[in-house]
Amino acid sequence: MPITLETLHSELNLKLLTPESDLSREVTAGYCCDLLSWALAHGGTGGVAWVTVQTHMNVVAVATLLDMACVILPDNIDPEPDALQKANDESIAIFKAEQNAYALCGQMWAMGIGQANRS
Amino acid sequence: MKVPVDLHIHSCLSPCANDDMTPGNIAGMAALAGIRILAVTDHNCALNLPACEIAAQALGLQLLPGLEVTTREEAHCLCYFTTVENALNFGERIEAALGDAMNLPRLFGNQYVMNAADIITASVPKLLIQSTKLTLDELDSLARAHGGLLVPAHINRGSNGLLQCLGFLPDSPRFAALEVSPTAPAPLCDLRGHHILNSSDAHRLDAILEPAQYLELAEATTAALFDLMERWYRQR
Ligand SMILES: [Zn+2]
Numbered sequence: 266m267p268i269t270l271e272t273l274h275s276e277l278n279l280k281l282l283t284p285e286s287d288l289s290r291e292v293t294a295g296y297c298c299d300l301l302s303w304a305l306a307h308g309g310t311g312g313v314a315w316v317t318v319q320t321h322m323n324v325v326a327v328a329t330l331l332d333m334a335c336v337i338l339p340d341n342i343d344p345e346p347d348a349l350q351k352a353n354d355e356s357i358a359i360f361k362a363e364q365n366a367y368a369l370c371g372q373m374w375a376m377g378i379g380q381a382n383r384s
Numbered sequence: 385m386k387v388p389v390d391l392h393i394h395s396c397l398s399p400c401a402n403d404d405m406t407p408g409n410i411a412g413m414a415a416l417a418g419i420r421i422l423a424v425t426d427h428n429c430a431l432n433l434p435a436c437e438i439a440a441q442a443l444g445l446q447l448l449p450g451l452e453v454t455t456r457e458e459a460h461c462l463c464y465f466t467t468v469e470n471a472l473n474f475g476e477r478i479e480a481a482l483g484d485a486m487n488l489p490r491l492f493g494n495q496y497v498m499n500a501a502d503i504i505t506a507s508v509p510k511l512l513i514q515s516t517k518l519t520l521d522e523l524d525s526l527a528r529a530h531g532g533l534l535v536p537a538h539i540n541r542g543s544n545g546l547l548q549c550l551g552f553l554p555d556s557p558r559f560a561a562l563e564v565s566p567t568a569p570a571p572l573c574d575l576r577g578h579h580i581l582n583s584s585d586a587h588r589l590d591a592i593l594e595p596a597q598y599l600e601l602a603e604a605t606t607a608a609l610f611d612l613m614e615r616w617y618r619q620r
């Protein structure tokens with residue numbers, strides 16, 4: 266059975282910050298990086314769940330460009346308001362989590378979510 | 385004399401800046417604001433500096449040529465030069481060191497090159513807000529080789545500020561000054577012994593409403609300002 270954003274939402278106990286997001290979207294891989302240019306070059310394409318502490322609007326631009334499934338902010342951090350606005354405009358789901366990045370990735374790996382394809 | 389300056393302004397070449405940040409509009413706003421020396425510092429590109437210099441001089445203002453370079457650590461670092469020509473030569477090296485992602489104007493914004501009549505003459509295809517492959521030290525060597533000086537930008541800002549990117553103020557390279565953003569929380573590091581610049585980092589015309597700072601200079605020229613920054617650099 267495919268893993269969807271809904272599965273991540275409930276299994277990882279995430280808080281959804283973009284209420285209009287379609288949670289039936291499939292999550293095909295995971296990725297973790299805080300350098301936006303690095304993520305742009307190595308984040309893979311299509312259906313990736315991206316864990317990052319960056320909260321800038323450009324996170325959404327990079328996620329859109331790579332057709333990612335969602336962005337997950339660890340450590341209970343909030344995105345900048347214009348990032349949230351852009352995420353709504355671009356239909357990118359943003360979650361925040363109590364866990365840190367290491368725990369989130371570990372949990373996703375345990376669920377069977379592998380690494381993103383090298384683009 | 386106390387010279388009113390603003391040393392960090394983006395033109396329409398920066399994707400995140402408004403399209404009406406044309407050379408003529410920037411110079412016009414700066415003149416109205418009473419600024420005598422302005423620095424246009426686009427992200428990783430110098431191509432609007434020739435038009436900005438002409439537009440500034442037409443209104444009796446002086447341009448300090450600059451770029452805001454993204455290091456490999458994704459820190460934003462201002463690089464200032466004595467002449468537009470030096471900045472353009474340095475800019476060619478920066479372009480070669482930039483990553484390969486192309487700009488998508490819908491997502492990131494337009495990257496317009498303009499002439500002094502505010503006419504679009506080109507659009508830069510590579511995404512200008514991605515990072516270069518240069519470390520801070522490599523950037524310093526490259527800037528010095530073109531007679532330039534480094535000032536890390538908005539060091540106290542969460543995104544792309546030096547303190548956030550590295551976690552501390554590095555011992556090397558040597559900086560002429562540190563730019564501290566007035567809108568972000570005060571920097572959590574010891575600023576004693578550093579010269580501090582406050583600039584607008586304007587991305588919109590209405591961010592250029594007053595001089596960002598007054599500097600004590602022998603005369604209101606780019607040469608006198610660069611001399612002062614060279615002295616700051618040597619004191620470090
Ligand atoms: Zn910046």
Ligand SMILES: [Zn+2]
Nearest residue numbers: 392394452585
């Ligand atoms: Zn800037």
